[in-house]
Amino acid sequence: MHKLKDIVRPTTLIVSSKLNEVIGLDLTIASETFQHTGSFKFRAAYNLALNVPNEEILTASSGNFGQALAYACRLVGKRCTVVMPDTSAQVKINAVRGFGATVDLIDTKTVGRNERVAELAAQMPHAYHASAYDDQFVIDGNSTLGYELAGREFDVVIVPVGGGGLISGIINGLNHNKDNAAVYGAEPLLGNDATRSFRAGRLIPNEIEPMTIADGARTISLGNLNWPIISKGVKDMLEVPDETIAAALRMYYDLANLKCEPTGAVSLGAVLENKELFEGKKICVVVSGGNVDAEVYAKLIIKPLLNTEVR
Numbered sequence: 001m002h003k004l005k006d007i008v009r010p011t012t013l014i015v016s017s018k019l020n021e022v023i024g025l026d027l028t029i030a031s032e033t034f035q036h037t038g039s040f041k042f043r044a045a046y047n048l049a050l051n052v053p054n055e056e057i058l059t060a061s062s063g064n065f066g067q068a069l070a071y072a073c074r075l076v077g078k079r080c081t082v083v084m085p086d087t088s089a090q091v092k093i094n095a096v097r098g099f100g101a102t103v104d105l106i107d108t109k110t111v112g113r114n115e116r117v118a119e120l121a122a123q124m125p126h127a128y129h130a131s132a133y134d135d136q137f138v139i140d141g142n143s144t145l146g147y148e149l150a151g152r153e154f155d156v157v158i159v160p161v162g163g164g165g166l167i168s169g170i171i172n173g174l175n176h177n178k179d180n181a182a183v184y185g186a187e188p189l190l191g192n193d194a195t196r197s198f199r200a201g202r203l204i205p206n207e208i209e210p211m212t213i214a215d216g217a218r219t220i221s222l223g224n225l226n227w228p229i230i231s232k233g234v235k236d237m238l239e240v241p242d243e244t245i246a247a248a249l250r251m252y253y254d255l256a257n258l259k260c261e262p263t264g265a266v267s268l269g270a271v272l273e274n275k276e277l278f279e280g281k282k283i284c285v286v287v288s289g290g291n292v293d294a295e296v297y298a299k300l301i302i303k304p305l306l307n308t309e310v311r
Helices: 017-023 041-051 064-076 090-098 113-123 136-149 165-176 193-200 226-233 242-256 262-273 294-301
Strands: 012-014 026-031 056-060 079-085 102-106 128-130 156-160 182-188 234-240 282-287
Touching: 017 026, 017 242, 026 136, 026 262, 041 064, 041 136, 041 165, 056 064, 056 113, 064 079, 064 090, 079 090, 079 113, 090 102, 102 113, 136 165, 156 165, 156 262, 165 182, 165 226, 182 193, 182 262, 193 226, 193 234, 226 234, 234 242, 234 262, 242 262, 242 294, 262 282
Parallel strands: 026 282, 056 079, 056 128, 079 102, 156 182, 156 282, 182 234
Antiparallel strands: 012 026
């Protein structure tokens, strides 16, 4: 059975001269869109599936972790059940099922993800309950991306934030390699629990699942395990309106020939909203994944890129 370091695909580093010229900054894209199952989540999922002793794994996911865990479980010969909101991208629902996992769709307006997982856990006493972000195996798996970014002399690394599993892993990976790059979290303004928590110095959850276009960041709260890492290791949290997330997604398409999902565009959106903060810096923007429904993607990119969207 393969170890994580032997099976994970190295992140794809892209420097787009067109994008950098339009923005006027020194930007490197670290894209996880070409990772197994199309997002960084495979790093976490495979590390977890490989190391837990249980033969069955239960999780909740809007899609990327679910399909990554489904694929990882198939690779290591374990069973997988994924609780998913019925608002998840259809491409992600189909992928989870395609990898052989059981999908349990819920209406999050009537039942919470955690509540449904608790119900299923009572029926599956031998299953391992895997959090998509609040699990040490997840954080350790994601730290491999931090290892890859370390030593490249980035002044700044900007990371999309949902539950916080990716950014906490990157922080640990950079720290382990004694890389002092400033790490910024970028999250949708409509689901800004991480920013509010960071400002207050304590976890403050969203009251309901935020309906941002960045479906991978529709989380209620950061995790208890990753919160101490984030609160100490993040330089700042940056909020990004959905309109700017869409503008960033179009810029990747138009200027870097890169398809990404809305959540993956949040880090570039943070740059567009805070250009003055990053002037003169060598910047790395992490694109967390590329799984998006074709119809949704078409609607987001069909609007022409306007100069007024570049701040």
